[in-house]
Amino acid sequence: MSDNKPPITLSTTLDPWEQQPDETPRKHGQFVTYRDLGRTRTLRKAADELQLHAVTVRKAAARFRWRERADAWDRHLDRLYEAGWVEERRKAAESDAKILGAAIGK
Numbered sequence: 001m002s003d004n005k006p007p008i009t010l011s012t013t014l015d016p017w018e019q020q021p022d023e024t025p026r027k028h029g030q031f032v033t034y035r036d037l038g039r040t041r042t043l044r045k046a047a048d049e050l051q052l053h054a055v056t057v058r059k060a061a062a063r064f065r066w067r068e069r070a071d072a073w074d075r076h077l078d079r080l081y082e083a084g085w086v087e088e089r090r091k092a093a094e095s096d097a098k099i100l101g102a103a104i105g106k
Contacts, residue, residue, distance in 0.1 A: 007065050017070040018063075023064055028062055035070045 008022045017035060019028040034046040034057075043066075047057040061067065 007063055010065065010069070015076070016069040017076070020064070027060060027064055027067055028058060031064055031066050031069065034061065034066050035073050041070060084094075 008020055011020055030050055033049050034041055037045050038083050043057050043061055044054060047054045050057065
């Protein structure tokens with residue numbers, strides 16, 4: 001891969017963490033490895049995990065916008081977690097209301 005290739009343009013119809021039109025399955029798999037390292041991810045950790053030279057990983061990360069896409073992934077997970085938490089709180093409140101209603105009725 002040449003150093004002078006510009007970063008890819010992310011598709012407007014795909015989530016940023018999905019395989020992009022200009023991204024091979026192999027390159028996307030490398031991104032997924034980086035993404036799945038979690039919030040403490042680093043390019044160094046990805047290079048170690050992928051068993052690739054750090055420069056190779058740094059070039060791929062720049063070209064395929066790994067940091068930006070991983071940040072979008074983290075925000076997505078945050079929204080899912082928050083939605084799940086809100087639903088659990090709603091269920092708990094509903095359960096509490098039923099118990100309270102039964103207690104008042106006695």
